[in-house]
Every structure is written in structure tokens, then in C-alpha cells.
Amino acid sequence: MKTTGMKQSYGTLTVKTAMLVIAGLLLFAPFLFQDIRALEVAARICIFIVLVASYDLLLGYTGIVSFAHTMFFGFGCYGAAIALRQMGPGWDAVAIGTLGGVLVSLVVATVIGLISLRVKAIFFAMITLATASVVLVLASQLSQITGGEDGITYRAPDIFKTATKLMVDEDGKVLRWFGVRLNGKLAAYYFVFTTSLVLFLILLRVTVSPLGTVLKAIRENEARAEAIGYRVVAYRTFVFCLSAVMASLAGSVYAIWLKYTGPDTALSFSIMIDILLMVVIGGMGTMWGAVIGAVLLVMAQYYLRDLMGAASEAVAGIPLLPELLAPDRWLFWLGIIFILLVYFFPRGIAGTLMTRGMRT
Amino acid sequence: MMIVVFIVVIIGGLGSIEGTLLGAIIVGLTANYVGYLAPKLALASNMILMMAILMWRPSGLRPAVK
Numbered sequence: 075m076k077t078t079g080m081k082q083s084y085g086t087l088t089v090k091t092a093m094l095v096i097a098g099l100l101l102f103a104p105f106l107f108q109d110i111r112a113l114e115v116a117a118r119i120c121i122f123i124v125l126v127a128s129y130d131l132l133l134g135y136t137g138i139v140s141f142a143h144t145m146f147f148g149f150g151c152y153g154a155a156i157a158l159r160q161m162g163p164g165w166d167a168v169a170i171g172t173l174g175g176v177l178v179s180l181v182v183a184t185v186i187g188l189i190s191l192r193v194k195a196i197f198f199a200m201i202t203l204a205t206a207s208v209v210l211v212l213a214s215q216l217s218q219i220t221g222g223e224d225g226i227t228y229r230a231p232d233i234f235k236t237a238t239k240l241m242v243d244e245d246g247k248v249l250r251w252f253g254v255r256l257n258g259k260l261a262a263y264y265f266v267f268t269t270s271l272v273l274f275l276i277l278l279r280v281t282v283s284p285l286g287t288v289l290k291a292i293r294e295n296e297a298r299a300e301a302i303g304y305r306v307v308a309y310r311t312f313v314f315c316l317s318a319v320m321a322s323l324a325g326s327v328y329a330i331w332l333k334y335t336g337p338d339t340a341l342s343f344s345i346m347i348d349i350l351l352m353v354v355i356g357g358m359g360t361m362w363g364a365v366i367g368a369v370l371l372v373m374a375q376y377y378l379r380d381l382m383g384a385a386s387e388a389v390a391g392i393p394l395l396p397e398l399l400a401p402d403r404w405l406f407w408l409g410i411i412f413i414l415l416v417y418f419f420p421r422g423i424a425g426t427l428m429t430r431g432m433r434t
Numbered sequence: 435m436m437i438v439v440f441i442v443v444i445i446g447g448l449g450s451i452e453g454t455l456l457g458a459i460i461v462g463l464t465a466n467y468v469g470y471l472a473p474k475l476a477l478a479s480n481m482i483l484m485m486a487i488l489m490w491r492p493s494g495l496r497p498a499v500k
Binding site for chain 1: 437440441444448474477478481482484485488489492493
């Protein structure tokens, strides 16, 4: 998969090393960070990497602006959630729910794509926004099926229960490896990790295939791509469907991990804004950017407040500084960090780093 | 509010003043009448209106640039 024969720039090497480090940290996350919250963060990072990568395929590679990505994510979540609640915890429910979510996403994406991908970018963005908000309203109103604003709680398949023992020692207790209990939580984390890895690798494979090149051609010059003989509308619809399916699968995995699905965790526009920020921070048009953006933003959302609390205590003696660094102001600092990141990395972190050092 | 403004401009067609007037009247009237006749539907009425109009006229009612 690697481009052989080309001399890689220092920036690219840095980005790829960072990727290896992140992959390693995520792979051994349950053993390296032994608390529940860290595991939660790691799983969230895995799922958001897939979600952001699939959105990057739309925005960065093909140049389609869509606001409906959380809608597809939500279809996956609600598909798995409804099936698991109606049929009880089991793999058949997971399979049916996931397939149902994927099918709904596929149909909706095809309809939206065929009807509206020929219009101008801004109108397409508005139509996706409209569809997404209609679905959000539907999810909160059809409380018989979706549980309304309260959402649905359900049980995941038995192997993912915390009480499940994967391996037992002689006394019948849960076996420990390096101090980590081999219980269902670990199985659930590795389920999330493996699925995310597979989905991400599929996306990566798509971008380096001839299809990826066509998509870039469409982004750079639509008329020319059409003139060369590529059917732009067909390609755009296909990519829209592909990313919808990926988002839906990520949603199903997230629903299984979280054991709860509601409008806030699956459909809200704040998730959409998070995804957009991750793509922009990481760098549009590179799959590595999706990884960097997802890791940074999720980490910031979970740990910036703790970090600021520590900083505020560290500077307790100095006037004004403790108030400025108070944990309550974490959103303010998050905003400042974003502005600085966009200012110093205009093409996203991965994008800017990979172009830097090209000349050498 | 921002979204409503955006919807009005899109419905009217980018760059045209008459379009905005038309869009504003349509959006205002639909929002109120739908809210009166079918309150549940009112949450999504703006969006459904915009989708319907964009399906019918993909560049808005009175686009300045054809």
C-alpha cells in the first residue's frame, strides 16, 4: 500500500510515526491506562476515527459538503438499539439491527444523492441539513419506537457484560494479565477496536485505489472530470452511499459499546460540528488527518478540564491567573486552541505537516 | 434564527431581493399556519418546505444568476 520509490518528506514521516504511536496506544489502551474513563475515551476515539474518516472521504476527497453525516450515524445506532431492545441481547439482534441501519442509510443516501447531487454545493448542503433535522425531529417525536428524548437503554450480547469471564484461573476467578481482568469489558473494547481498524483500513484502501484518484479529479475540476468521461453524478452518489454505510456501521458499534442510544449521543448537531472540526483540524483530504483530529478533539473534550484544574492549582499564589485557568472556562480555552491551530496549520495538522519538507 | 434566515435566502434564490421577500412571506406563513393546524409538524415545517421548493426549483424561486 505504501508508495515505493518516492522519497518521503520529513513531515510525512512524522505523521506516519504519530500514526504508529496512536495505533499502538489504542491497541494496548486497556493495559496502559487502567481506569474506566480512559477506556471510554479510547473506544470513543476508535469510533470517531471511522466516522471522521468516512466524512473526510466526502468533504476532503470529493468536495461534497454534507450535514447529514450524524443522521447516518444515528441510523446505525438506532438500528442496533431497537433490534437489541425488541429481540433481547444476542448476535442475531446485532446482525439484524446493523443490517437494517445500513439498508436505511443506503436507501436514504441514494435518494438524496440521485435527487440533489446535481445541484450546486450550497443547495446540497441545505438539503442534507433539512433531512437531518427532519430525522432528528422524527426521532424525538416517535417515542413508541425510538424512546423519544429519553432514548433507549438495552443490554449488549452476553460476552460484553462486565461480569463475563473470558478466562478463569484454578479458583474459578477471572484471570488477570498484567493486572487487567480478562472480563467482558475488555472483549467489548477489542470488538470496538478491531471493527474500527477494519473499517478504517477499507476506507484507506478506497482512497489509494483508482476510485480515489477519480474522486480527487472531481474535487479539483468537475467539468474536466466530466469531459474526460467520468459520470460525476454517479461517482458522487456512490461515495455518498459508501460514507453513509461506513457511518452507519460505526453507529452500530457505538450503540453496542454504549448500551444506550438517544438523540444526544447519536443524532445531535453538536456531533456534526465535532466531526467537522475534527476534519478541519486534522487536515482535509488525508485519512491520517482524520485520525489526528479525532484523537485531539476527543482528548481535549475529556481531559482539558482536568488539565486546567491542575494548572489552576499550580498557579494558586499568582493573582488573576487561577481565575483565568479555572476549569469552568475550558470551552473558552478550547476555542482559543482551535483558532490558533487553524492559524498555524491552515491545511490541517496532517495536511500542513505533510507538505512541509517536501522541497528537501 | 440563523437557520431560518438561511432558509429564506435559499428558497428565494441567491442574490435576488425579490426572492428574499417571496421566501420570507412563504416561510412566515407556512410556519404559522402549520403551527396552528398541525403543531407536531411545525418542528420540521421549515425544512420540509425548503426541501420541496429545492426539488421543484433547484436554484431557488428567483435566482439572480440563471
